[in-house]
Amino acid sequence: MRRYSAFAVAKEAFRDHQGWTRAWRSPEPKRKYDVIIIGAGGHGLATAYYLGKNHGIRNVAILEKGWLGGGNTGRNTTIIRSNYLQDPSAAIYEKSRSLYQDLSQDLNYNVMFSPRGVMMLAQTEHEIRGYKRTAHANALQGVETRFIGPAEVKKLCPIIEVRGPRYPVLGALWQPRGGTARHDAVAWGYARKCSEMGMDVIQKCEVTGVRREGGRVVGVSTSRGDIDCDKLGIVVAGHSGHVADMAGFRLPVESVALQALVSEPIKPCMDVVVMANTVHGYMSQSDKGEMVIGGGADGYNNYTQRGSFHHIEETVRALIETFPMISRLKMLRQWGGIVDMTGDRSPILSKTPVEGVFINCGWGTGGFKAIPGSGWGMAELMATGRSPLTDAFGLDRFREGRFVDESVAAGVAH
Numbered sequence: 027m028r029r030y031s032a033f034a035v036a037k038e039a040f041r042d043h044q045g046w047t048r049a050w051r052s053p054e055p056k057r058k059y060d061v062i063i064i065g066a067g068g069h070g071l072a073t074a075y076y077l078g079k080n081h082g083i084r085n086v087a088i089l090e091k092g093w094l095g096g097g098n099t100g101r102n103t104t105i106i107r108s109n110y111l112q113d114p115s116a117a118i119y120e121k122s123r124s125l126y127q128d129l130s131q132d133l134n135y136n137v138m139f140s141p142r143g144v145m146m147l148a149q150t151e152h153e154i155r156g157y158k159r160t161a162h163a164n165a166l167q168g169v170e171t172r173f174i175g176p177a178e179v180k181k182l183c184p185i186i187e188v189r190g191p192r193y194p195v196l197g198a199l200w201q202p203r204g205g206t207a208r209h210d211a212v213a214w215g216y217a218r219k220c221s222e223m224g225m226d227v228i229q230k231c232e233v234t235g236v237r238r239e240g241g242r243v244v245g246v247s248t249s250r251g252d253i254d255c256d257k258l259g260i261v262v263a264g265h266s267g268h269v270a271d272m273a274g275f276r277l278p279v280e281s282v283a284l285q286a287l288v289s290e291p292i293k294p295c296m297d298v299v300v301m302a303n304t305v306h307g308y309m310s311q312s313d314k315g316e317m318v319i320g321g322g323a324d325g326y327n328n329y330t331q332r333g334s335f336h337h338i339e340e341t342v343r344a345l346i347e348t349f350p351m352i353s354r355l356k357m358l359r360q361w362g363g364i365v366d367m368t369g370d371r372s373p374i375l376s377k378t379p380v381e382g383v384f385i386n387c388g389w390g391t392g393g394f395k396a397i398p399g400s401g402w403g404m405a406e407l408m409a410t411g412r413s414p415l416t417d418a419f420g421l422d423r424f425r426e427g428r429f430v431d432e433s434v435a436a437g438v439a440h
């Protein structure tokens with residue numbers, strides 16, 4: 027039997043992806059669609075896919091001002107987990123994680139899901155209490171997590187220094203079924219399936235206006251002309267405030283750049299994902315061998331999509347106490363994406379004041395893991411007017427004070 031190394035499998039999958047994306051041609055837009063989705067990131071494409079697959083709605087266009095997955099979906103550090111505190115969050119993130127398990131088969135496209143385990147380090151007494159509380163909540167929600175001690179942390183990830191002088195590792199919240207997936211492949215896999223179902227995925231088509239008549243949507247204006255639709259989904263992450271403004275309503279979100287970086291490739295040394303919220307950094311190793319490192323968000327609102335030097339220094343400096351070996355690594359690339367943050371750090375999946383317009387945004391620093399579940403719920407909401415997965419995430423929660431507070435679970439960028 028022929029044996030493949032993980033690297034050979036990754037190389038082969040990458041070659042497939044490249045072949046397919048090179049062959050991709052955006053179709054000309056039609057005059058009218060039943061549904062238009064703005065934004066061909068993971069959430070927009072997944073919404074379109076489940077509209078077609080689960081609800082039989084296939085006269086759909088996905089309009090993208092840049093290229094497939096060129097927003098946050100292709101810029102994130104790919105961590106997938108579902109260890110959130112509140113029940114509605116656990117429900118949508120766990121639905122998502124379970125869909126990720128079979129996504130390669132479902133899409134017939136290798137998204138390289140790798141459930142290698144995710145640990146969130148507790149480096150203060152406060153974090154121990156917080157994570158134990160989350161582990162208890164997860165047990166009630168049916169999400170498999172447990173609190174582990176420093177010895178088990180060291181066993182699972184030998185490169186960690188558990189006796190750091192400032193922030194020793196006191197334990198961790200461990201989710202064995204969390205992991206990573208290849209981010210571009212998630213976008214490409216969904217896009218290919220949408221296209222196979224007869225939907226139009228149109229790149230380089232920027233939406234410049236939302237057309238309304240008598241309080242309901244009738245279509246959009248784009249850089250390729252006007253297109254009519256019955257329903258409109260706005261799924262544009264960091265640009266949500268801007269596009270909502272075109273539709274005539276305001277959102278309680280702020281846009282801010284979030285950065286990440288990778289090191290030179292090295293031999294396999296870490297086969298789990300580690301997040302260290304106190305020092306504010308997280309790390310995993312890619313199939314190519316690069317250490318993938320995520321840092322924090324910029325301290326001010328902005329729309330830049332690039333990295334900055336002081337972030338490399340701050341993030342690496344913070345991580346060195348816990349991972350002394352990275353002090354000797356050369357950093358290879360850095361980049362940034364524009365994330366959309368809500369006050370309670372939970373997403374918005376909702377109807378809007380404009381009839382026929384729906385919004386999916388506010389995933390902030392942690393929406394890659396949610397792509398399949400969010401698409402599933404958003405499609406149900408758009409097709410039927412309601413979804414149990416999205417009920418708690420309506421826009422009205424900000425008016426009514428029903429926050430889904432996940433500021434601890436989402437406290438670090440991930």
Ligand SMILES: Cc1cc2nc3c(=O)[nH]c(=O)nc-3n(C[C@H](O)[C@H](O)[C@H](O)COP(=O)(O)OP(=O)(O)OC[C@H]3O[C@@H](n4cnc5c(N)ncnc54)[C@H](O)[C@@H]3O)c2cc1C
Nearest residue numbers: 065067068069091097098099103105233363393394395440
């Ligand atoms: C550095 C970084 C690290 C991250 N790490 C993680 C992680 O480890 N795990 C995790 O779960 N999440 C992570 N995230 C968050 C995650 O990437 C996002 O929450 C998620 O990708 C959002 O997907 P989306 O489809 O909503 O948005 P996007 O992928 O940004 O897609 C929105 C699309 O809309 C398009 N668009 C915008 N305006 C218009 C317009 N007017 N007309 C047409 N198209 C338009 C954009 O070009 C874009 O392609 C990270 C994010 C960043 C930036």
